Amino acid sequence: MADHSLSPFVSADWLDEHRDSVVVADTRWYLDGRSGRDAYLEGHLPGAVFVDLDRWLSAPSHGDGGRHPLPAPEVFATGMSELGIGDDTTVVAYDDAGGVIASRLVWMLRVIGRRAAVLDGGMAAYRDRLETAESVVDRATFTPTPWPTDRLANIDDVTADGAVVLDARNGDRFRGEYEPVDPRAGHIPGAVNLPCRDNVGPDGRLVDRDEIRLSYQDAGVADGVDVIAYCGSGVTACHTLLTLELTGFANARLYPGSWSEYSRTDRPVSR
Numbered sequence: 645m646a647d648h649s650l651s652p653f654v655s656a657d658w659l660d661e662h663r664d665s666v667v668v669a670d671t672r673w674y675l676d677g678r679s680g681r682d683a684y685l686e687g688h689l690p691g692a693v694f695v696d697l698d699r700w701l702s703a704p705s706h707g708d709g710g711r712h713p714l715p716a717p718e719v720f721a722t723g724m725s726e727l728g729i730g731d732d733t734t735v736v737a738y739d740d741a742g743g744v745i746a747s748r749l750v751w752m753l754r755v756i757g758r759r760a761a762v763l764d765g766g767m768a769a770y771r772d773r774l775e776t777a778e779s780v781v782d783r784a785t786f787t788p789t790p791w792p793t794d795r796l797a798n799i800d801d802v803t804a805d806g807a808v809v810l811d812a813r814n815g816d817r818f819r820g821e822y823e824p825v826d827p828r829a830g831h832i833p834g835a836v837n838l839p840c841r842d843n844v845g846p847d848g849r850l851v852d853r854d855e856i857r858l859s860y861q862d863a864g865v866a867d868g869v870d871v872i873a874y875c876g877s878g879v880t881a882c883h884t885l886l887t888l889e890l891t892g893f894a895n896a897r898l899y900p901g902s903w904s905e906y907s908r909t910d911r912p913v914s915r
Contacts, residue, residue: 650734652750652886653743653850654761656769659736667729667781668692668763669737671701671746673879675825687774689738689767693727693781697879700724701748708908710901711825711877714796717788720752728781731758738763742844744880751882751898754889756789762886765849797872797897799906802832808864810896812840812875812884813903820915826876826904830913836863840875840883850887857891871896877904 659666670692672680684694695701700723702712715723729735735753737746743762753760763769802809811831816822818837823829831837838859845851865871871893875881878900888896907913 650759650761652754652761652889653764654736655764659763662734663691666734666736667727669695669727669729669735669746669749670739671695671697671737671749672739672741673697673745675876683740685776685778687776688779689763689770690773690775691779692738693729693779695723695727695737695749697745697748700727701752702877702879705904708905710903710905712879712900712904714752714791714878714900717790721786721788724786725784728784729786730784731787733759733784733786735760736763737761738766740767740848742766742841742848742883743850744840744844744883747840747883747886748879751885754886755792755795762883765847768848795895795897797874797899799899799901799909799911801897802835802872802874802899802906803911807870807872809835809899810860810863810865810871810873810881810884811835811837811903812873812881813837814839814841817876817903820913823907826907828907828913830907830915831903832874832906833912833914835874835914838863838884840880840887843883843887850890853887853891856887860888860891860893865893865896867893872899873897874899874902874906876902878902 739745750760820830873881873884
């Protein structure tokens with residue numbers, strides 16, 4: 645279970661107050677192929693380590709399971725250890741995309757009981773205090789922990805009756821008007837489109853949490869309802885899961901394969 649003593653989102657002021665007791669993680673990654681590591685070296689938050697999404701936050705894609713399957717717990721643990729993140733470390737992750745990439749690391753940590761949060765506002769909150777030197781950290785001890793099966797969904801779960809399935813992608817991809825990477829355009833039949841980026845304002849910070857909660861309730865989310873979130877490849881859907889937790893719906897599930905897995909099948913597609 646997640647450690648609910650720490651909110652899934654923290655402010656820049658909170659980070660300043662706790663800076664000496666947390667590891668700051670730069671998680672930038674770009675769908676268009678730009679290098680997150682290069683961006684990190686051009687300027688990052690003071691003391692931040694770079695977390696490579698393709699290396700540590702996902703397993704290699706072999707056609708089945710989507711573009712970003714969850715890594716083996718041992719691989720994730722190795723990555724965290726090398727980055728100075730131990731079993732008792734509090735992690736604050738950020739990106740330059742409103743937190744929708746950073747949420748992958750934060751959700752992965754929280755779902756196995758570690759303390760982690762997204763920096764609300766991300767890079768913009770520290771625009772005048774960036775540094776370029778790569779951070780050097782001591783190796784830590786991070787114990788491999790299995791991904792909890794009750795927080796994961798598979799391709800059959802998202803087509804079963806009774807679940808509220810939330811599609812976190814932008815509307816044009818949901819409607820099938822635009823598909824930059826996956827084999828087919830459209831969405832899983834019955835899914836509700838609630839783009840995760842709609843929960844972030846122009847300043848990169850979350851909009852009012854009551855507004856977020858109302859949007860989920862309007863989509864059918866309620867206590868006791870089975871809720872599953874997906875996106876293109878199981879990354880930005882983690883932002884949906886964290887905002888669900890923030891607004892009082894803590895036990896939603898991730899479909900890791902997401903559209904990148906579903907679109908490779910011959911199952912029905914809606915547009």
